[in-house]
Amino acid sequence: AEVGQASSSIIASLDAAARIDMALAKGRYARWAKAIEATVYLPSANESTVISMDTARHPLLGDGAVPLSVELGKDFNLLVITGPNTGGKTVALKTIGLLCLMTQAGLPIPAGEKTRLPIFNGIFADIGDEQSVQEALSTFSGHMSNISRILHQVDDRCLVLLDELGASTDPQEGSAIGCAVLLRLKAVGALGAATSHYTELKVFAHVTPGLQNASFDFNPETMSPTYNLTLGLPGGSNAIATAARFGIPASVIETARGMLADGPRQLEELLTELQAEKQRLEDLKKLLKREKVTLKQHNADLSTELNRLKDAKQAIIQIARDTVIEEVAALTKDLKQARTALERERSLAAVANARDVSDMVRSRLKQGVFQPEKVSDTNDDSIIEVGDRIWLKEAEIEADVVAINDKTGQIEVAAGSLRFKLGREGVIKAKARHSKVTEPKIRILSAGKSIGLELDLRGKRADDIEPLLDEYINDAATANLTEVRIIHGFGTGVVRAIVREQAAKHPLVRSFASAARDQGGDGVTMLRLK
Structure with missing residues (x-):
């Protein structure tokens, strides 16, 4: 009775065991065969x-x-x-x-x-x-x-x-x-x-x-x-x-061959020859297959060698090209240095001539060649404004006030074609303009253009910086400027490097340094001229 009650479970277990046994048998056979x-x-x-x-x-x-x-x-x-x-x-x-x-x-x-x-x-x-x-x-x-x-x-x-x-x-x-x-x-x-x-x-x-x-x-x-x-x-x-x-006796075999009709015998011989020819073709096919693999490998080796030679050729061409570029760059640098040297020689000669003329004018003025009437009434404490006529103590000439810097107190004046800045202590306000001024007989040579106190090189090409800076320094020295500002900005630092490299070897530059932080810092280089 108890077995009958568990019959369904027993049947299911037997079925599962049979399936497992079948799977194991299939696996063992698959591994063996x-x-x-x-x-x-x-x-x-x-x-x-x-x-x-x-x-x-x-x-x-x-x-x-x-x-x-x-x-x-x-x-x-x-x-x-x-x-x-x-x-x-x-x-x-x-x-x-x-x-x-x-x-x-x-x-x-x-x-x-x-x-x-x-x-x-x-x-x-x-x-x-x-x-x-x-x-x-x-x-x-x-x-x-x-x-x-x-x-x-x-x-x-x-x-x-x-x-x-x-x-x-x-x-x-x-x-x-x-x-x-x-x-x-x-x-x-x-x-x-x-x-x-x-x-x-x-x-x-x-x-x-x-x-x-x-x-x-x-x-x-x-x-x-x-x-x-x-x-x-x-x-x-x-x-x-x-x-x-x-193992059939040879005599029986020979007798059988002799009794075989010509047609069937010839057919058997033909089939045998075809089998032999087929075997020969199969051997030839295998040989050609091996040779094909060998040729394929040989072609691959040749292709690799060809690529290597192409790479070597390209490397040689690249080295030659780099060498030519370096030689051209060196030649261009030598040409630029030669051009700069020639321009400096001309600039030094021009500056020397201008200074000689300026010294001669100052000497003649002191000797009375150009002597305006004495300003009889002066007042050091008087207020000076733009447009006033003033007396320059050191040069002993009159000039007009064109601008006043409220922060520094410097006064920008104009005397003829010359413009320059000086402190308040070096001038006296004239009470009245002299009615007649005798024009000097000496002709002052100048650059013929107004020279600012700063040069802005931002946005300029690197090749244009050196000639622009050289020309500006020459003009500034001719105008007797003692200090100028070169604005080059920060950027990558290339323009700053070019400016300072040229300033370090320029004959008219006494020294250079970065501007104060509130005046531009490293983005501006201050040049002190000789």
Whole structure:
């Protein structure tokens, strides 16, 4: 009673144990046979049924099996396999059938990853001897009984495998029956493979669309099969060679060869020669393949060497280009320095001439050549405004006030064409203008233009800075300015570096320094002139 109550649990446990045992068995077999789970598909109504086997092996032969690669349903539906006895024809049929059945049963199969198999409605095979004394069946009648059953059940979603089709009877009648069976399978649209030794079936497969010859190779040198399947080429039975290999006396073999008709003998010889030629072509193909790989590697090496030479050439060109650029830059620098030296020589000469003239004027003025009337009434404490006439104590001349700096107290005055700044203590406000001033007889040479107290170089090109600064310093020295401001801003510091480098070597510059922080700091350089 207690067992009956737990029956459902027991049944479920048994089912689970069976599933686990099945999974473990499949895994152990897959590891032993190096098997995989093939790609499986169910053909649609408008899709052809195609078998693609890649390096398939008989599931019981292990590593000793020669791989079989075949495709049915794409270019042809029926394959007629011929070749020597014990050459592997029957093993090929069994390999195709067993792997298709194992796949539909969910088992792994010993084949390559490219294997792709359909789901069939039925897989039919007539392989082996079906004779029976009890059923009064001979070998031939046993085969015909199986083929009859197959032809009544087959459709376009079935696989049919027939071994020694039409054998065990008169060769001519057997060949005719074999051709008729293949035509029926072709008409139904089934996939199939059949083995045979009949020459008529070989010819029939060659001339009938949808059928294809295939043969297992026979090595004419060793007189033994190679178990390699070749599509498109029928094979000879090589029955006499096989009999000799199994120990039939040589005299019997020679007698058999002598009794063989010319036609069949010539056909066998032709097939043997074709096999030898095929083997030669295969060897040549392998040789060409190896040479192709060698040439490909050689081309890759040449390409690498060519790229290396191109890189070396480019490097040499780049080095030459850099050398030329450096030489041109050095030559340009030398030319600029030469030009600057020439301009400085001209500037020094002009400044020296201007100073000589200025000294001569001052000397003549002191001697009374240009002596305005004395200002009789002066007042040091009087308020000086823009427009007033003042007396310059040191120069002993009169001048006009043009501007007053409220912060510094400096007064900017104009005396003729000269403009300059000086402190309040150096001037006296004149009470009245002298009515008549005698013009000096001496002509003062000046730059001919007004020179400001600062030069703004912001936004200028680096190549333009040096000549602009040199010209300004020369003009400022000619105008007797003792201190000027050079505005270059902060930026990257290139303009500041050029200004200070030129100031350090200019003959008219006494010293230079950054301006006070409230007057521009490092963005302005103050130059003190000689």
